[in-house]
Every structure is written in C-alpha cells, then in structure tokens.
Amino acid sequence: MARRWLPLILCLLIVAGCGARPADGDRIDLDTTVTLPAEPGRTGREPLRVAIAAVISPKETLVHYQELLDYLARKLDRPIQLLQRSTYAEVNELLRAGNVDLAFICTWAYVDGQTQFGMELVAAPQANGEAVYYSYLIVPTAGKAQTLQDLQGGTFAFTDPLSTTGRLVPVYWLWQNGFKPETFFKQTMFTYSHDRAVMAVAEGLVDGAAVDHLVFEAMVKRDPSLAQRVRVIRKSEPIGTPPVAVGPDLDPVLRGTIRELLLQLHEVPEGQRILEHLQIERWVVPPDRAYDPIRGMLRAIGRP
Numbered sequence: 334m335a336r337r338w339l340p341l342i343l344c345l346l347i348v349a350g351c352g353a354r355p356a357d358g359d360r361i362d363l364d365t366t367v368t369l370p371a372e373p374g375r376t377g378r379e380p381l382r383v384a385i386a387a388v389i390s391p392k393e394t395l396v397h398y399q400e401l402l403d404y405l406a407r408k409l410d411r412p413i414q415l416l417q418r419s420t421y422a423e424v425n426e427l428l429r430a431g432n433v434d435l436a437f438i439c440t441w442a443y444v445d446g447q448t449q450f451g452m453e454l455v456a457a458p459q460a461n462g463e464a465v466y467y468s469y470l471i472v473p474t475a476g477k478a479q480t481l482q483d484l485q486g487g488t489f490a491f492t493d494p495l496s497t498t499g500r501l502v503p504v505y506w507l508w509q510n511g512f513k514p515e516t517f518f519k520q521t522m523f524t525y526s527h528d529r530a531v532m533a534v535a536e537g538l539v540d541g542a543a544v545d546h547l548v549f550e551a552m553v554k555r556d557p558s559l560a561q562r563v564r565v566i567r568k569s570e571p572i573g574t575p576p577v578a579v580g581p582d583l584d585p586v587l588r589g590t591i592r593e594l595l596l597q598l599h600e601v602p603e604g605q606r607i608l609e610h611l612q613i614e615r616w617v618v619p620p621d622r623a624y625d626p627i628r629g630m631l632r633a634i635g636r637p
Contacts, residue, residue, distance in 0.1 A: 380414035382433040384424045400607045408594050419525050421495035428452060428580040439575050441497040444627045451581035456595040457574045458613040465571035467546040468498035473537050474564050481506055487540030488520045490530045497627055499527060502569045503543040505630040528552060535562040551612050573623025
C-alpha cells in the first residue's frame, strides 16, 4: 500500500512554506465528478449535488462513501452527483455559490462557512460513544522526536489549509510556545488528505505530521504494520466531529429529510452495514458549542 503513494508524496514535497499551494503547472488535480443513479427506472429528477473534500485520497473517498450516497439516492428517489475537490476551501466555495446542495467538510471549514455565509450543520458522525475527534501528532518510529519541540528545524506535513486536525491544531500548539510554522520548520508541505500525510511519515519522507485520529486509527486497523512505522507523540483536546453541511438556501424540507435519513441510519440493517464500513456508530446533531475549541484556537492565533 505504502509504495503506491511515493510518487505523489514526492511531488508534493516541492510545496514549501505554510499556506503555500503548488504552481499551476505542478498542481495535482484531485477534482472529479461522479453521478450515482437513483432507483432503476426512476429518471427525470434533478441530481442532489454532494461535495466531498479529500480527507482521504479521492479513490478511497469514493469507496468509503459510495454505499451511503447510494442509500440516500434511493431514499430520496433522485440521482446523486458527487463532486470531489482537493481542498476544503473549494468545497466551501461550491456551497457558498449554491453549486452544490450538501457537503462533507472539515470542522474548521464549517466554522469558517458558518461565519462567512451561513452554512448550516445537518449531522455529524459519532464513534466510540462520542461525537468528537482528535488531532494526532505523528512521527516515524525510527526517529528520536518525543515532543513537538523536537521537530524544530525539520520537515512537516499539513493536510489542508482549512484542516482543524491537520493544520490548525499544530499551528495553535506552536503559537502556545511562541513559534510560527514558517520559522519553526525548515520546510512544510500540504498533502491534501490525511492518509497521504500518514504515509509521508511512515515512509520517512517528513519528520512529522498532524492528522485526523479517526483516519489514522482506521488505517492502522487495515494495515497493522503502520503501528510499527509511525508513533503518536501528542493528542489534542476533543473537538466536535466533521459535519455534513448545507448552504443557507437549500430547501428546508429537503434538508430535514436528509437529516432524518442520516439520524435513522443506525436503526435499519442496511444502514448498520453502511455505518460499519464507515467505522462510525451513528449520525447525531451536536450542539454548536462542540465547535467552540476551533473558534478559541482561531482567536488565539489571530485568525478571523
């Protein structure tokens, strides 16, 4: 599994500096659009447009979410058009412009969209009895780093400019100690997915990374050898899980129907299988205060 990511990760290493993006000629295109049909024989209805940013790589994203989207297509009696984008900012822009109806997004992207244009939360996943997740600071097992401070002068992988676990949390940790990424690290990069960041560390291509703990734990479960190649040296405070969200102009009836389908998914056998494959227990509606830790970190580092 690891070797197939090497060419992509090596290409991404040219992206230096916190917040940098590849030049046009170097940008790796992770944008795709896939249309999933509704029930056979049902035609003529407008697709429900769903956007997903690459929390995990595009191919893996489609594998993980296709069952859920197929289920929604059947229950809503309409096809679903899936748009995958390489950054959370691109997905937020699709929602803001009304070019998609529904999106699976990151928590920082949700807080930003809520502030900027009234993005609304539909539901969020619950795992292990909690609708929270954590940022893991990870390093190669073969390395000597035991703390974030040990990574000073090294190379570091962020996942996305608007990722909470993959960027905001480590930037906040650095701020607590009087540092900024651009001066603390020798070089930084964006992998634009958590699984690529994990593999960059596992292959020793970077000295450290910050990733979504749910993605990391799922990867270790599928490939236990990762636990011998990657160490977790710090875990963040709990943060409300990444939600499914909609723009402010989506039909409230449709929004309510989608919410009910998600909230009831664990009550039906097919839904239980889908949730098992997604490695979550159920969908819930968390209180808005679940995302206060993000707002607090943003205020602390001087971000609006």
